[in-house]
Amino acid sequence: MNKTPADEHEVAGKKLLCPVCGHKHFWTRKTLMNTRGSTFFKFDWANKQADNYICDNCGYVFWFLKQSG
Secondary structure: OOOOOOEEEOOOOOOOOOOOOOOOOOEEEEOOOOOHHHHHHOEEEEEEEEEEEOOOOOEEEEOOOOOOO
């Protein structure tokens, strides 16, 4: 797994805060949003990617389809 260093992040101008434990440091990764059709025809690479922010304390995962800033 390609784990980035945990840090504070903003999405749509709002700081992320874990809804489970209240922690504010997350590491990030990108995940493919697989569909049945793409998988069946072996075109998984063509699926959209989601940005994930994973709480460094409890592991809660945020998923954002659009590129966040």
